[in-house]
Amino acid sequence: MADTHSLELLVQALRCLPGVGVKSAQRMAFHLLQHDREGALRLSQALQHACSSVKHCTMCHTFTENDICPTCEDPRRDRGLLCVVETPADQAAMERTGAYKGLYFVLMGKLSPLDGVGPREIGLQKLFERIDATEQGERVVREVILATNFTAEGETTAHVIAQGLKTRGVNVTRLARGVPVGSELEYVDLGTIAHALVDRR
Amino acid sequence: MADTHSLELLVQALRCLPGVGVKSAQRMAFHLLQHDREGALRLSQALQHACSSVKHCTMCHTFTENDICPTCEDPRRDRGLLCVVETPADQAAMERTGAYKGLYFVLMGKLSPLDGVGPREIGLQKLFERIDATEQGERVVREVILATNFTAEGETTAHVIAQGLKTRGVNVTRLARGVPVGSELEYVDLGTIAHALVDRR
Ligand SMILES: [Zn+2]
Ligand SMILES: [Zn+2]
Numbered sequence: 001m002a003d004t005h006s007l008e009l010l011v012q013a014l015r016c017l018p019g020v021g022v023k024s025a026q027r028m029a030f031h032l033l034q035h036d037r038e039g040a041l042r043l044s045q046a047l048q049h050a051c052s053s054v055k056h057c058t059m060c061h062t063f064t065e066n067d068i069c070p071t072c073e074d075p076r077r078d079r080g081l082l083c084v085v086e087t088p089a090d091q092a093a094m095e096r097t098g099a100y101k102g103l104y105f106v107l108m109g110k111l112s113p114l115d116g117v118g119p120r121e122i123g124l125q126k127l128f129e130r131i132d133a134t135e136q137g138e139r140v141v142r143e144v145i146l147a148t149n150f151t152a153e154g155e156t157t158a159h160v161i162a163q164g165l166k167t168r169g170v171n172v173t174r175l176a177r178g179v180p181v182g183s184e185l186e187y188v189d190l191g192t193i194a195h196a197l198v199d200r201r
Numbered sequence: 202m203a204d205t206h207s208l209e210l211l212v213q214a215l216r217c218l219p220g221v222g223v224k225s226a227q228r229m230a231f232h233l234l235q236h237d238r239e240g241a242l243r244l245s246q247a248l249q250h251a252c253s254s255v256k257h258c259t260m261c262h263t264f265t266e267n268d269i270c271p272t273c274e275d276p277r278r279d280r281g282l283l284c285v286v287e288t289p290a291d292q293a294a295m296e297r298t299g300a301y302k303g304l305y306f307v308l309m310g311k312l313s314p315l316d317g318v319g320p321r322e323i324g325l326q327k328l329f330e331r332i333d334a335t336e337q338g339e340r341v342v343r344e345v346i347l348a349t350n351f352t353a354e355g356e357t358t359a360h361v362i363a364q365g366l367k368t369r370g371v372n373v374t375r376l377a378r379g380v381p382v383g384s385e386l387e388y389v390d391l392g393t394i395a396h397a398l399v400d401r402r
Contacts, residue, residue, distance in 0.1 A: 004264050006251045007289075013247035016240030017218075018232045024220070026290050029251070031219045033264060034309055037252050039217030044248035046214035047233070047241045050207045054234050063205050063234060088208075089227050108235055 007033070059130075061123055062088045062106040071095075071104060078102045080142035082131065084161060086110050086149055094147060102145070105130060110148060111157040122157070124164065131170055143171040150177060208234070260331075262324055263289050263307040272296075272305060279303045281343035283332065285362060287311050287350055295348060303346070306331060311349060312358040323358070325365065332371055344372040351378060 007029060014025035032040040056062070057069035064070075071077065081102025085091045086109065094100050107122040119125070131141050146161060148154035158174060165172050177195035179188050208230060215226035233241040257263065258270035265271075272278065282303025286292045287310065295301050308323040320326070332342045347362060349355035359375060366373050378396035380389050 004255055004266050006247070006254045006266065007264055010247040010251040013240070013244040016233070016237050016244055017229050019225070019228075027220075028218050030288060030290065032217070032248070033251060033255050036217050039214070040248045040252050043214040043217055044245045044252075046207070046211040047245035047248075050211040050230070050234060051238050051241050051245075053207045054205055063208055065205050065207065087231060089231065 056108070057106075060104045060106055061108055061126070062091060062104065076101070079140055081145065082141045082143070083145040083147050084127065084158075085147045086154060086157070090147065090149070102143075107148070107157065110151075110153045111160060112153050119160070124161065127161070128164055128168075131165065131168065139170065141170060143173060146172065146174045150175075257309070258307075261305045261307050262309055262327070263292060263305065277302070280341055282346065283342045283344070284346040284348050285328065285359075286348045287355060287358070291348065291350070303344075308349070308358065311352075311354045312361060313354050320361070325362065328362070329365060329369075332366065332369065340371065342371060344374060347373065347375045351376075 010029045010033075011022070011025045014020055014028050015022070020028070032043075053065050054063050055065070057064045057067075057072055059068050059072040062069055062071075078101050081100075082105055083094060083100060083102055084105045084107065085094060086107050088106060088108075091104050091106055094104075105123075105127050107127075109117050109122045111117060111119070111122060131139075131144060133140050144161075144165060146158040148158045148161075162172050162174075176199045177192070178199055179185065179192060179196045185193065211230045211234075212223070212226045215221055215229050216223070218226075221229070254266050255264050256266070256268075258265045258268075258273055260269050260273040263270055263272075279302050282301075283306055284292075284295060284301060284303055285306045285308065286295060287308050289307060289309075292305050292307055295305075306324075306328050308328075310318050310323045312318060312320070312323060332340075332345060334341050345362075345366060347359040349359045349362075363373050363375075377400045378393070379400055380386065380393060380397045386394065
């Protein structure tokens with residue numbers, strides 16, 4: 001792209017985005033500089049601001065701008081329920097249901113040995129410490145709900161956590177697998193139907 | 202994603218990138234904040250720097266950091282040849298061949314009436330003025346090579362330019378359509394073979 005050094009640096013920098021190769025980065029740089037410099041400057045500011053103000057909640061590890069996130073601080077939440085999710089987006093999905101009133105632990109990832117993500121990277125030690133916490137001799141957390149994704153890695157992560165909790169005398173549950181609400185059986189894949197059968201109520 | 206305002210602003214801002222919807226933007230924001238804050242800050246700087254330093258060459262319209270780009274200023278270039286391309290990336294592809302020694306006019310787009318891109322937006326008036334320019338009573342440009350893409354919009358753009366040049370007495374050529382070098386006929390699509398037959402040498 002001509003010999004414009006700052007344009008080349010922009011194309012290179014765009015490649016830090018997941019799923020963006022050289023061709024996409026060139027297309028993005030062209031679009032921003034030719035059609036949307038305002039958007040480019042807004043993005044520049046948003047990146048800088050998010051990097052300086054977004055940190056992790058010391059209780060649940062989700063993204064927050066405070067030391068403890070508003071969910072963890074909410075006194076109306078049931079502290080006896082702890083839902084384990086992979087990402088803040090998964091947590092947001094749970095919240096949208098309005099069906100859950102407990103607290104969360106956000107792994108900020110999932111076990112993936114090939115990518116170098118082990119128990120340490122997803123904070124399992126912190127999770128177990130949180131579950132072991134007592135108040136006046138009583139365990140605070142009564143039930144741990146494993147809400148990792150129903151993918152191979154999500155299932156493995158749930159399995160490893162369940163194993164770690166086996167000897168702790170805490171109630172461990174997993175979200176039910178099943179037929180999505182509003183869908184017709186004819187169009188649901190076989191594996192889902194099989195699971196729905198096993199997990200039938 | 203929790204109630205982190207600066208994170209929401211980042212997700213929104215990422216959507217200025219072409220082809221990036223809400224889900225991708227969330228995934229990108231999560232990746233940057235969780236795994237690559239250094240990359241995010243580098244991108245922030247690159248965006249700001251490119252926006253403030255990249256402008257258009259007054260001669261050929263390509264991106265440059267100067268008033269006139271180094272290609273247009275190069276005295277070894279044949280000023281009698283003018284190659285019309287859609288984007289700086291296309292220009293770079295032509296340059297990589299090492300087979301072209303003339304100058305360029307970069308449309309910075311292509312005719313696309315449905316997207317509101319007409320002759321004005323791709324600078325056709327400027328192109329025609331450039332082609333009409335004379336020195337000591339003689340037209341400088343001897344040949345215009347139309348190297349827009351072989352897509353519907355690229356072909357239309359080439360056609361419109363060719364029409365505009367019809368009465369100007371300048372030699373207008375188009376890149377040959379044909380079988381890609383190194384490919385086996387068996388695997389080349391029919392349209393390409395048909396065109397290669399028509400354009401046979
Ligand atoms: Zn929290
Ligand atoms: Zn130029």
